[in-house]
Amino acid sequence: MSNAPAPLDNMDLPMPSPRQQSWMMAKHHVGLQIGALIVLVFTIWAVFAPFLAPADPYVQNLANRLAPMIWQDGGSWDHILGTDGFGRDLLSRLIWGTQVTMIVGFGAAFISGVVGTTLGMLGGYLGGKIDAAVIFLINVKLAMPGVLIALSLVSIFGGSLLSITIILSLLFWDRFAVVTRTATQQVRTREYIAAAECSGASKAWILFREILPNISNQIIVIGSLEMGIAILIEAALSFLGLGIQPPTPSWGILVSEARDTMFFKPHLIVIPGLAICILVIGINLLGDGIRDITEPQGRN
């Protein structure tokens, strides 16, 4: 075999493909499955709210205020979870509220993710003065009393869905920036980056085609975390009356509106509270699960 290379017919693949491995791990990952189920159910609610909600969430019926739930005395199929203080159907408001809550949570996480990831990757890859500028911006952000500023911005710009989403996203980009900056610095030293540079890859190519796919699982984890927090803060703002304005059925507003009746109709406050809690737990379980099954290092 002077010229022919060594025979390699018996070369086997020692490992299954990344996708197969992720799938195998997902099958045994209970947390991921629970999280995915919760998020899936709430997403269906949000997307198909017009078809799923039994009644119009805005129609008041003062004659039928504070109707009991179906399994309580006097409950009826008309209002499965009863009605609120204005006689609006609670289940319908909850389902429509899912839509508002998920738009705010996902929107805020997405916008802050784009902003923070861009800054973090630029700082981490380019280094030098740009990195110093990114670090400065992060430090300024960390030094600001975020929620207070959010409150004042809401009072200036008003509590529309869009303004709340944008204002919340301003609160969260820093964690994306910190994490992606560190991750980028690690990936940057990899030799495949040098190999791409040797072939004339542009900076944009390196950032988006080589580095971004390799830090995507960190972004997903932070994204899920921030989405959960955004939902909680939106609820808190709405509860304080500074978030999305009534009568829009956000979950925070449902809780807020139930304050007056919380001692004799506790379900009005418990049900939307539980919904917030379950969705946030579900999102976090899903994020952690995705990290567990996609981490390339965790494979071997």
Add this chain to the structure above:
Amino acid sequence: MAYAYEACGEPILSVRNLEVSLKTSVGELKATRGISFDICPGETFAIVGESGCGKSISSMALMGLLPRIATARADRCVFDGQEILNLSRRKLSNIRGNTLSMIFQDPMTSLNPVYTIGDQLTEVFLRHGKGNRKQARERAVFLLERVGIKNAAERLGAYPHQLSGGLRQRVVIAMAMMCRPKLIIADEPTTALDVTVQMRTLALLAELQREFGLAIILITHDLGVVASLSDRVAVMYAGQIVETAPTRQLFADPTHPYTQGLIQCIPSYEPPNPDAELHTIPGMVPSLIGKQRGCAFRNRCSLAVDACGEGDEIALRELGEGHAYRCLQPHDALVANWRLLQGESA
């Protein structure tokens, strides 16, 4: 028995059928399939093999350093008269660093960067109650000088990052010697070092061993290191010892086809024929996940026959004088194969 010299007497470490398995996402991985060996006091026993052959994980099992996903079992694993496998943390820490110590591959990560080397050396000594602070310091200075570090008393106040890689590995060796161990497990002790430093570190280990009557388990992938330092060798492949012999015997009469291939693969020290190809072992190590049958080397072996894939494992055949190999072929056929290989390279 092929596990030790007959003349050895009471072994310092005796291992029978050590099995380590790892739980992975794709199934159970048998890192070792029943390893047996004896270490005599004062000898250097080399375990040589390529990455993933199970040489490091079996030493980690002995030291109780296995990762959580790994489990170890053995028929016997007696060190200095005491069963050490799966010992409680407390009992293990009485032995570790004391009569049994370890030298790792990377001297940078085996020293703690926030303590001075003096602190780290004396700490081992004090923890095992070998004496007071003053004695600890004296022993540290003595050993640092012994491993060739000048101004040892001053160097006690140095931090690991202030030393070069070679010096750091010397400190690690001194640290392993602090409590007068009976056995040192050295896992690739020179792989991270420069070639000129590697030679000196090996020479130092050999000297210390003669002087203090240590036994050393030398784990390495480098047959050059094996040849220059060890008394006996075990060649591992895919979790099994495929050949064991006194070092001179192994290089003079390598018997298992894998051992033969491994020796032939080394870029030759002798003037090569400029057009000769380097010898290679075609193919690659099989997956160790799931149940193994027969000889693990058969898919890369030019002498393989159908019977190689049968049975649970190939029995160890003895050639006398502590030389044994795990192959179905008779010794004559294997010797002929070795001649053929040498002819090809010459």
Add this chain to the structure above:
Amino acid sequence: MLDTHADTILSLRDVEVTFPLRRGLFSKPGALHAVNRISLDVQRGEFISIVGESGCGKSTLAKTLLGLQPATAGTISINGKDLAAYSRKDLAHQVQPIFQDPYSSLNPRKSVASNIALPLILSENPPASEVRDRVREIMQMVSLPQRFEHTYPSQMSGGQRQRVAIARALITKPKILICDEPTSALDVSVQAQILNLLRDLSRRLNLTSIFISHDLSVVRHLTQRIAVMYLGRVVELGESEQVFNSPRHPYTQLLIRSILPPDPTHRLPTLVWDGGGPDPTNPPAGCHFNPRCRYAVDRCRVELPALVEADGQQVACHAWADPAKWRAAGGQIPQLS
């Protein structure tokens, strides 16, 4: 050998790479001369290796030749044209790298085929069908079965990954291959496969290969010429067999003595501990090797020896510059044993 040969493909003249160094906030900024005035001519189709221990500047030199690290002084020309004058994309057709660690040199999120295709897509961007054909052609050349196309690096062994890296380096049909310790992370049996493959390919494709290694025993088999580097400088340069059989520089001799042959009758030499690796940020005055050299005299501690020709070999050592005078002054000529 420093005359520009007719078929010189790569030519280095007094190349320097210096990194600014600041030890403390108020201390004077220093400089690390990673590569110090290196001149070298490489012929087309030659297989040359650069050998030295960690910190000798061999990897920095590789980065400089790849255009990843600009030289701070001196000129590098490829095919008679200055390296700096090449656009990145043209340079990709001249020089390609093979790196040390096959676990870090492939993008784990991309399939084998797209890892290999990357330089081609970046520099030529041909239609998808041509990319596919050329990837298949090159995979066959490095003996990777076609069924590996859509697999991922994490599924492969070290040797297979290094084949992918070689395929990626060759797909743009470069003239020069820079191999930075391509086998030091591999097992011995796999190392031999990769070395054979590299040698075979560079002969078949008439490649010029620069092979960087810390291990003399690996390169002897492969290369026609060897340059030995110590602290940023070339201390010895010559034909491979000559360097091995009659090494002149004491450092080369030390490297050769440090090779551990697989021979149990070979005893470890008893050597005095010489302090080991030097500090590249603070090289000793005179000949950089003098603190570790047993032949060193006062002159070696003051005057830096130049690289001079001696019997077809170039050596930077006072003893070899004028052996007769050296002996007359009471010096010993460095010997291998």
